[in-house]
Amino acid sequence: MRYLLLGSILVLTGGVWACWTWFRPAPPLAEGEEFYDDQKPLPEAEAFLRLLLDHQPVEALEKCLARYQREVRHGMTATLIKKERIYGQPAPPQEPVQEVIDLAVRGDVPDESGRTHIQVRMIWREGARQVLGSPVRGVLFVEEQGGGKDKILTYRPQALLRPEHYIALNDVSARSSSRYCVRDAGLYRGMLRTYTVWKQRHQAGRLQVHYLATEAVDFLDGRVCHILERSCPEPEVDPFEIGGTPNIRPGDQPADLGVVRVRIYLDAERWLQLGSELYRADGHLLASYYFRNVNLEPTFAPDEFTPEGLKRRVAALGK
Numbered sequence: 001m002r003y004l005l006l007g008s009i010l011v012l013t014g015g016v017w018a019c020w021t022w023f024r025p026a027p028p029l030a031e032g033e034e035f036y037d038d039q040k041p042l043p044e045a046e047a048f049l050r051l052l053l054d055h056q057p058v059e060a061l062e063k064c065l066a067r068y069q070r071e072v073r074h075g076m077t078a079t080l081i082k083k084e085r086i087y088g089q090p091a092p093p094q095e096p097v098q099e100v101i102d103l104a105v106r107g108d109v110p111d112e113s114g115r116t117h118i119q120v121r122m123i124w125r126e127g128a129r130q131v132l133g134s135p136v137r138g139v140l141f142v143e144e145q146g147g148g149k150d151k152i153l154t155y156r157p158q159a160l161l162r163p164e165h166y167i168a169l170n171d172v173s174a175r176s177s178s179r180y181c182v183r184d185a186g187l188y189r190g191m192l193r194t195y196t197v198w199k200q201r202h203q204a205g206r207l208q209v210h211y212l213a214t215e216a217v218d219f220l221d222g223r224v225c226h227i228l229e230r231s232c233p234e235p236e237v238d239p240f241e242i243g244g245t246p247n248i249r250p251g252d253q254p255a256d257l258g259v260v261r262v263r264i265y266l267d268a269e270r271w272l273q274l275g276s277e278l279y280r281a282d283g284h285l286l287a288s289y290y291f292r293n294v295n296l297e298p299t300f301a302p303d304e305f306t307p308e309g310l311k312r313r314v315a316a317l318g319k
Helices: 002-023 045-053 057-071 187-203 307-317
Strands: 076-084 099-106 119-126 138-142 151-155 164-168 209-217 223-236 259-267 273-279 285-295
Touching (some): 045 057, 045 223, 057 187, 076 187, 119 307, 151 307, 187 273
Antiparallel strands (some): 076 099, 076 285, 119 138, 138 151, 223 259, 259 273
């Protein structure tokens, strides 16, 4: 009887903990440091490569961000190919599922006042995650209020109940679906994340980056890329959002969640971070992100970043 009572208490306690975890208010979203272009002339291709060869990757990333701000005025589209372990799952030797996503982003470059107006649309061609038995085929985020107050629209067309559902940017369901915040999904903010972390490590005297090669990369549309690799002295757990704290839960082990080796692929012609690979201490892949079919001059329909536009795009894929 005593053991039965103890078991009941544990079950009840676990249920209360699960409810609190899933339904508690989302914590505030950290506001990471933005990059501001100093408007200095950009280097020629050979001088840019020299920065990499001379172990100045932080300065090289500054040039990448500045060039993007100057040249990409109306957003971008790409096919995002990603694999990622979230909170260490799936555990090795099982490999993460490959996701193939039609990605569209605009408004991620700060305006004259220093504010962003980020709009992100993601539509899954492959590897969509299941929620209550139906896949999330589309996600939409439109930044209107800022400060992490805007929500994500998830769209499950096959769901019998609530096919359209809004979740907070930073709540547990968002963190359990992706390693990184949806507002940071584009090429620009991906480079900004790398720059922010590498700059911090450089200032602390802990940045170890090696230039590996410049070569055509088959899995990146054959683009010629500068390939760099960073080594970490111990496993580092990334923040969910740029400028946030490490995304780790009580009881999680940094060795399961953290990265010890990072490889990035910088397009030699356009200075875009087209690829990223993150590896665990045991050598297994933690995550990979590849941007293919990149278009820096897209034409968006008027309803592109609306719920109606999202549903239209998802329906078109199903035909």
